[in-house]
Amino acid sequence: MNSSNICFDLNTYLLNFVFNKSHSLSLFQNKEDNTKTEYIKINGNNVAKYINEFWTSKQRMANSLHEVSYRACFKSQLPRFFIQLLTGKSDIVYDPFSGRGTTVIEAALLGRNIIANDVNPLSTIISKPRILIPTFAQIEKRIQQINFKEDLKADIDLSMFFHPKTESEIVSLKGYLENRKKKCQEDNIDLWIRMIATNRLTGHSKNFFSVYTLPPNQAVSQERQKKINLKLNQKPQHKNVKKIILIKSADLLKDLDSKKVAFMHNIGRRSLFLNHDARNTPEIKNSTVSLTVTSPPFLDVVRYDQDNWLRCWFNNIDAKNIAKKITMSKNVHQWSLVMADVFKELYRITKDEGWVAFEVGEIRNKKIKLEEIVLPLGMRAGFKAQGVMINEQAFTKTSNIWGVENNKRGTNSNRIVIFQKCS
Numbered sequence: 544m545n546s547s548n549i550c551f552d553l554n555t556y557l558l559n560f561v562f563n564k565s566h567s568l569s570l571f572q573n574k575e576d577n578t579k580t581e582y583i584k585i586n587g588n589n590v591a592k593y594i595n596e597f598w599t600s601k602q603r604m605a606n607s608l609h610e611v612s613y614r615a616c617f618k619s620q621l622p623r624f625f626i627q628l629l630t631g632k633s634d635i636v637y638d639p640f641s642g643r644g645t646t647v648i649e650a651a652l653l654g655r656n657i658i659a660n661d662v663n664p665l666s667t668i669i670s671k672p673r674i675l676i677p678t679f680a681q682i683e684k685r686i687q688q689i690n691f692k693e694d695l696k697a698d699i700d701l702s703m704f705f706h707p708k709t710e711s712e713i714v715s716l717k718g719y720l721e722n723r724k725k726k727c728q729e730d731n732i733d734l735w736i737r738m739i740a741t742n743r744l745t746g747h748s749k750n751f752f753s754v755y756t757l758p759p760n761q762a763v764s765q766e767r768q769k770k771i772n773l774k775l776n777q778k779p780q781h782k783n784v785k786k787i788i789l790i791k792s793a794d795l796l797k798d799l800d801s802k803k804v805a806f807m808h809n810i811g812r813r814s815l816f817l818n819h820d821a822r823n824t825p826e827i828k829n830s831t832v833s834l835t836v837t838s839p840p841f842l843d844v845v846r847y848d849q850d851n852w853l854r855c856w857f858n859n860i861d862a863k864n865i866a867k868k869i870t871m872s873k874n875v876h877q878w879s880l881v882m883a884d885v886f887k888e889l890y891r892i893t894k895d896e897g898w899v900a901f902e903v904g905e906i907r908n909k910k911i912k913l914e915e916i917v918l919p920l921g922m923r924a925g926f927k928a929q930g931v932m933i934n935e936q937a938f939t940k941t942s943n944i945w946g947v948e949n950n951k952r953g954t955n956s957n958r959i960v961i962f963q964k965c966s
């Protein structure tokens with residue numbers, strides 16, 4: 544779809560949408576194909592809810608570049624659906640709560656210009672290098688040049704996670720990266736290595752630096768890891784940090800050829816990565832963004848600060864300071880106050896006829912329907928509510944079992960509120 548096609552009728556499109564079943568484990572097989580509709584009354588207006596299988600993780604495999612774990616991330620098929628439908632080449636796609644950068648990476652792969660924001664600087668650390676991508680040969684050469692010392696110890700006790708030799712390799716790498724940064728010599732190859740190392744610190748398979756622990760987006764405390772080690776009768780073994788970085792680099796790069804890498808660089812040069820509160824992003828000019836695809840922090844379900852303490856240590860980020868900035872609302876009222884201001888800011892930066900796709904999770908056993916909270920917030924900011932999409936997918940093994948309240952009944956559903964700025 545072209546950005547100039549401003550009269551695009553999303554409602555008709557969604558109503559007539561028929562999923563291509565050959566790709567899916569469709570829930571809707573043997574039922575009527577078309578979208579099911581319900582209506583919600585908000586401020587006297589009927590807002591349509593469209594229920595169908597609009598995309599699925601089986602539909603087309605995600606680009607390998609996305610395979611970086613992050614708590615409560617969405618799958619790339621979600622932003623892809625909206626980017627392809629609602630924007631054209633070179634339009635600006637934005638995510639104010641960017642996390643691992645799923646929206647902006649998918650947008651860049653599709654040739655859109657991008658703006659990412661997340662109050663946690665780790666978000667930039669793990670997403671920007673996947674736009675300004677080095678070649679595998681550059682990574683290999685650089686990693687071999689880094690001098691790994693023996694017998695270095697971290698300034699905190701990490702013995703429950705790492706073999707002493709691995710710890711020394713990690714501390715050497717941390718020191719190398721700090722030094723390059725201090726001397727303003729850090730380039731996109733260093734940033735790539737930093738991103739991979741940040742993601743390989745701890746995890747649940749052999750290609751992580753640590754002994755067996757929870758998946759990488761949920762670093763456990765030192766005390767908890769000691770208990771895991773006792774329970775599993777395990778001791779950290781030596782892991783080859785350089786080798787693991789190269790293995791993961793090859794994995795991430797496997798779907799990209801040199802043409803695509805150059806293409807992404809071109810987009811990267813025009814991109815913006817911010818670390819602000821989403822309510823205040825002065826670098827983004829008025830009426831410039833064609834589409835926002837985002838999922839906000841959900842009430843108090845996820846502790847991004849606790850999950851990321853070790854990643855923050857590696858990157859010299861003050862986790863406590865970040866924790867203070869991250870929105871951790873105790874109740875829906877508090878959450879709504881923050882999101883009301885987020886919508887005001889989104890309204891300011893969205894261009895006329897531009898769109899917002901705002902994904903809300905299912906929380907507290909589905910008792911709270913966040914879409915019904917979000918709809919009036921967006922409308923009060925000036926947006927027109929174009930509907931709520933419920934994407935129902937059959938449960939697959941690849942579904943995000945660490946996500947927020949998903950998959951309880953063998954289905955994985957995303958709920959997305961869609962707004963448009965109509966003058």
Ligand SMILES: C[S@@+](CC[C@H](N)C(=O)[O-])C[C@H]1O[C@@H](n2cnc3c(N)ncnc32)[C@H](O)[C@@H]1O
Nearest residue numbers: 616617640642643645661662663820821869870
């Ligand atoms: C649900 S996650 C987004 C995940 C993202 N969709 C992805 O695929 O990786 C929410 C993000 O919001 C960030 N965040 C929390 N409070 C924020 C705020 N007030 N302003 C900007 N970002 C915030 C968190 O750091 C977290 O990365």
